[in-house]
Amino acid sequence: MLPLAAWSQGEPDYPQNYFRNPLDIPISLAGGFAECRPNHFHTGIDIKTNQQENMPVYAAAEGYVSRITISHAGYGNAIYITHPNGYTTLYGHLNDFYPELQQYLKQKQYEQESWSCDLSLPANRFAVKKGQLVAYSGTTGGSTGPHLHFEIRSNTSGHVLNGMLFGLPITDTRAPEARSIAVYNADESIYEQQPALIPLLKKGSGYTTKTGAYKSSSPHLYIGIQAQDYINNSTNWLGVYRMKLYLDETLQAATELREIDFAQNRYVNAYADFKTKEEKGTWYQGLYRLPGNKLDVYTDLNTQNGMLDISDGKEHQVRIELEDAHRNKAQVNFTVSYAGKTTVKTCTNTWMPGKSNALQTRNTSFVTDEQALYDRICFRYTESPSKQYYSDVLQLHDAKIPLQSSTDLGLKINQALPFDLRNKLVFIHHIKAASLPGNNPQDGAAARYDKGWAWAPVRTFGNYCVGVDTVPPVLQPLQKGPDLSKAKNIRFKVTDKMTSVKQFRAELDGRWLCFVRAGNTYTYTFDEHCTPGNHKLVITASDENDNQTVYSLIFRR
Numbered sequence: 001m002l003p004l005a006a007w008s009q010g011e012p013d014y015p016q017n018y019f020r021n022p023l024d025i026p027i028s029l030a031g032g033f034a035e036c037r038p039n040h041f042h043t044g045i046d047i048k049t050n051q052q053e054n055m056p057v058y059a060a061a062e063g064y065v066s067r068i069t070i071s072h073a074g075y076g077n078a079i080y081i082t083h084p085n086g087y088t089t090l091y092g093h094l095n096d097f098y099p100e101l102q103q104y105l106k107q108k109q110y111e112q113e114s115w116s117c118d119l120s121l122p123a124n125r126f127a128v129k130k131g132q133l134v135a136y137s138g139t140t141g142g143s144t145g146p147h148l149h150f151e152i153r154s155n156t157s158g159h160v161l162n163g164m165l166f167g168l169p170i171t172d173t174r175a176p177e178a179r180s181i182a183v184y185n186a187d188e189s190i191y192e193q194q195p196a197l198i199p200l201l202k203k204g205s206g207y208t209t210k211t212g213a214y215k216s217s218s219p220h221l222y223i224g225i226q227a228q229d230y231i232n233n234s235t236n237w238l239g240v241y242r243m244k245l246y247l248d249e250t251l252q253a254a255t256e257l258r259e260i261d262f263a264q265n266r267y268v269n270a271y272a273d274f275k276t277k278e279e280k281g282t283w284y285q286g287l288y289r290l291p292g293n294k295l296d297v298y299t300d301l302n303t304q305n306g307m308l309d310i311s312d313g314k315e316h317q318v319r320i321e322l323e324d325a326h327r328n329k330a331q332v333n334f335t336v337s338y339a340g341k342t343t344v345k346t347c348t349n350t351w352m353p354g355k356s357n358a359l360q361t362r363n364t365s366f367v368t369d370e371q372a373l374y375d376r377i378c379f380r381y382t383e384s385p386s387k388q389y390y391s392d393v394l395q396l397h398d399a400k401i402p403l404q405s406s407t408d409l410g411l412k413i414n415q416a417l418p419f420d421l422r423n424k425l426v427f428i429h430h431i432k433a434a435s436l437p438g439n440n441p442q443d444g445a446a447a448r449y450d451k452g453w454a455w456a457p458v459r460t461f462g463n464y465c466v467g468v469d470t471v472p473p474v475l476q477p478l479q480k481g482p483d484l485s486k487a488k489n490i491r492f493k494v495t496d497k498m499t500s501v502k503q504f505r506a507e508l509d510g511r512w513l514c515f516v517r518a519g520n521t522y523t524y525t526f527d528e529h530c531t532p533g534n535h536k537l538v539i540t541a542s543d544e545n546d547n548q549t550v551y552s553l554i555f556r557r
């Protein structure tokens with residue numbers, strides 16, 4: 001462990017060794033801070049739990065439980081502990097909390113008649129000591145396997161901080177590894193070109209381009225890099241803490257992933273190249289800043305937002321320095337020169353970042369705000385008449401181009417729509433699942449009717465058309481009644497074809513009963529709320545368009 005004095009200038013003075021390992025097994029990481037994911041940076045570190053659930057989780061330091069959240073998405077079951085030194089730690093994807101807290105939660109769930117909840121707890125109602133058992137690990141919420149998601153946040157800014165900078169016991173002597181670089185023509189929008197993707201080769205202590213010196217047909221370049229970090233004894237790759245871009249020994253751009261403001265989290269789609277991720281499956285992190293990107297991770301940028309000027313035709317040396325949070329470093333060196341002429345593309349309908357852009361036709365309305373775009377696009381759309389749907393099929397630009405803000409999309413209804421279907425409209429949207437937030441990609445979203453048009457906010461380009469949804473969710477019991485005297489629980493699978501399950505309510509003999517949701521499965525585990533004897537359980541489930549299913553189960557416990 002480095003003493004504070006050994007940190008170089010500019011390092012944050014976060015407390016070292018104040019937080020302990022929240023597990024009692026050595027820390028091995030499945031995911032790191034600020035890794036790029038569609039629509040968000042990963043905001044914590046993912047600590048492996050030996051592929052098991054129910055591993056004890058301990059308070060990383062003294063404090064009190066200030067918040068608990070329960071959801072089938074995101075953090076799943078999560079505890080927030082506020083510490084007296086100005087930080088809050090978060091533990092996510094948990095199964096159960098410690099008994100007193102679990103009891104408190106259950107009481108609140110029955111009071112509010114809601115399994116999912118977000119409870120703020122008064123200071124010191126649940127005080128904890130450093131190392132006190134607070135929960136059992138799991139894989140609840142938006143998790144693909146058992147692990148503990150751990151965050152450290154600042155109480156003053158609310159920002160999440162890089163957990164690797166607090167001296168947790170992590171052995172890390174491995175340097176980041178560079179795989180490939182992307183070279184863009186900076187005179188063109190990054191969305192209107194295919195960058196040159198150049199594989200890198202390990203050479204001596206650093207990396208260089210496999211194909212030697214790079215001859216560019218553009219005098220102005222942006223550089224992106226595919227790079228990953230590793231810690232000892234783990235094959236999982238993590239994000240790179242710091243990157244610096246030099247041209248002929250002069251610093252041009254530098255990034256540092258020290259903290260993330262949740263309000264800026266979606267700018268990951270601009271920080272890294274979303275379009276190339278969609279096309280090639282790989283994130284290239286940009287050593288440039290796009291005009292519509294307000295992310296605050298750039299510690300240095302030249303006056304051209306990281307653009308490299310090689311217009312003089314001479315050979316130039318490019319160097320990229322990579323550094324992880326434990327000061328392990330790697331370097332990429334290569335040569336570039338301008339050797340050609342750019343062909344200038346023309347566009348008759350350019351949409352610009354930083355301003356409102358509009359598509360308004362007889363059948364479509366789409367007027368963005370000033371934040372919607374990160375870089376300019378040559379806007380394209382088609383409207384195809386369809387007998388199958390209530391509107392034209394709109395091809396709205398290209399789903400591979402990211403949007404920062406959502407925009408109200410209006411589609412004109414141009415087929416006879418019975419009055420009683422006006423509140424059953426949906427936007428049908430066919431798109432690759434990777435671009436959608438959450439775990440359950442949907443075919444559609446509810447749309448509202450207004451004067452012959454269907455409206456809904458959308459946050460993705462792609463194709464849209466209007467359908468109707470009159471089909472309620474399908475409810476499938478996962479046990480056979482009526483004798484449940486040997487069963488531990490009652491379970492249902494509930495799915496909705498067009499939209500999502502908006503509401504699920506269970507009543508046992510007329511009183512609300514708490515079902516836990518995991519994905520599409522809803523489970524009630526027998527407890528004091530269901531005594532031995534005969535019972536009637538009634539489930540109602542509805543979708544975004546209020547299509548409702550009612551299901552009754554008479555059983556004996």
Ligand SMILES: [Zn+2]
Pocket residue numbers: 031042044045046148149150
């Ligand atoms: Zn995580």
